Amino acid sequence: MQNLSQNLSHNIEKYILTLLEEEQQENFISLRRKELAEMFECVPSQINYVLRSRFTPEQGYLIESRRGEHGYIKIFRVTYGSPDELSEHVTNLIGGEISLYEAHRLLEVLQDRELITGRERLLIEIALRYIAPDEGQSARSRELSEMLKTMLGGLMTDDND
Amino acid sequence: MQNLSQNLSHNIEKYILTLLEEEQQENFISLRRKELAEMFECVPSQINYVLRSRFTPEQGYLIESRRGEHGYIKIFRVTYGSPDELSEHVTNLIGGEISLYEAHRLLEVLQDRELITGRERLLIEIALRYIAPDEGQSARSRELSEMLKTMLGGLMTDDND
DNA sequence: TTATCATTGATTATTGCTGACCTATAAAAT
DNA sequence: ATTTTATAGGTCAGCAATAATCAATGATAA
Numbered sequence: 001m002q003n004l005s006q007n008l009s010h011n012i013e014k015y016i017l018t019l020l021e022e023e024q025q026e027n028f029i030s031l032r033r034k035e036l037a038e039m040f041e042c043v044p045s046q047i048n049y050v051l052r053s054r055f056t057p058e059q060g061y062l063i064e065s066r067r068g069e070h071g072y073i074k075i076f077r078v079t080y081g082s083p084d085e086l087s088e089h090v091t092n093l094i095g096g097e098i099s100l101y102e103a104h105r106l107l108e109v110l111q112d113r114e115l116i117t118g119r120e121r122l123l124i125e126i127a128l129r130y131i132a133p134d135e136g137q138s139a140r141s142r143e144l145s146e147m148l149k150t151m152l153g154g155l156m157t158d159d160n161d
Numbered sequence: 162m163q164n165l166s167q168n169l170s171h172n173i174e175k176y177i178l179t180l181l182e183e184e185q186q187e188n189f190i191s192l193r194r195k196e197l198a199e200m201f202e203c204v205p206s207q208i209n210y211v212l213r214s215r216f217t218p219e220q221g222y223l224i225e226s227r228r229g230e231h232g233y234i235k236i237f238r239v240t241y242g243s244p245d246e247l248s249e250h251v252t253n254l255i256g257g258e259i260s261l262y263e264a265h266r267l268l269e270v271l272q273d274r275e276l277i278t279g280r281e282r283l284l285i286e287i288a289l290r291y292i293a294p295d296e297g298q299s300a301r302s303r304e305l306s307e308m309l310k311t312m313l314g315g316l317m318t319d320d321n322d
Numbered sequence: 323t324t325a326t327c328a329t330t331g332a333t334t335a336t337t338g339c340t341g342a343c344c345t346a347t348a349a350a351a352t
Numbered sequence: 353a354t355t356t357t358a359t360a361g362g363t364c365a366g367c368a369a370t371a372a373t374c375a376a377t378g379a380t381a382a
Contacts, residue, residue: 008338151287205371
C-alpha cells in the first residue's frame, strides 16, 4: 500500500481523517505508531512527521501519546462549544502580528473546515493585500493582524446572511 | 522557439484558462510548475510571473502551492462569469471616488438584490473602514473607490476573452 | 524616451522521507 | 521493592525534490 494517489504523508493523513470520521462515541482515535508504519510500509518516524505537519492545534487537533508497553497515540479533534469559543481560538492563533503568508495559510485551513467560503476568502485576501506592508509576504504586521481578527471574529460571531 | 502567436505569458495564461474551463468536478486545477515550464520550454519562474500577474485574488483566483517532492500549484477559480453589464454598471456607480457612507448604501442595495451575502458585505465594510480617510463618513476617497471596485469586480469577474 | 511588461537564472525556502540515536513504560526477574 | 529487559514512541539531522524570490536584463508600448 503506497503512493496510490498522492504522496505517503497525504495518504496517511487521509487514513487518519477517515478513522476520525468513522469514530462515533469519542472525539478521538487511538493508534499504534508501529502498526500504522507497517501498514504504509514506512519508517515509524514518518507518522510523527504527518502528525507534526497536519494535525496541529492550528488545524484543530490535539495529540496525546504514551511510550512503552501498551503505548499509543491519541488524536483528538478539537470541538468548540460556542461561536465565541471558536472566535477566541482563531484570535489567539492570529496573535498580535501576522504576515500575508501566514494569513494565507490560515485562510486555507478555515475554508477546508468550511468556516468561510471561497468568495469570503477572496475578499479577505484582497483586503489583506491592500494594507500589507511593502516588505513582502513574510513581513509581520500589526495592522494585518487587527483587520483579520476583526473580519474573522465578525464572521464567526455574527449571524449574517 | 517562441512568439508563435503572442508572448509566452499570454500563451501560458490561455493554457491555464483552458484547463480551468475543462475542469468539471472541482473549482480548481492542479499543476506541476516544472512540467508546465517544460511544456512551454521556459524557466520555471516564468510560471510564477504568470500567476502573479494574471491569476490574482483581484482577478478572481486563489493560489495554493506546496514545495518538495510531489509539490504542486493549485489554481482556484472562485467566481463564475456574471453579466458584464452588471459589473460595469456597479463600476460606474462607484465612480472615481466614493465615501464610506455612499459605499455603505451601495452594499445595502447589492445585498438586497442578493448579489452579495450579509457576510460578504460585512467583510467589505470592515476593509473599507481600515483604509477610509479620517475626515468622516462623507469624505470621498479615491482609495475607497479603488478597493471597492476591486472587491466587487473580484466577485463578479467574467472570463475576459 | 520612458515606463511597464516579460524573461531568465542564481539563490533561498519548504516539504517529504529515512535512519540513527534517545526516552519512557510496563512486565518480568531478582 | 528494586533491577532488568523488552517494547513502545520521540527527536533530530541530513538528503533530495520541489517551488518561491529577487535582481538583472531585454522587449514593447505610450
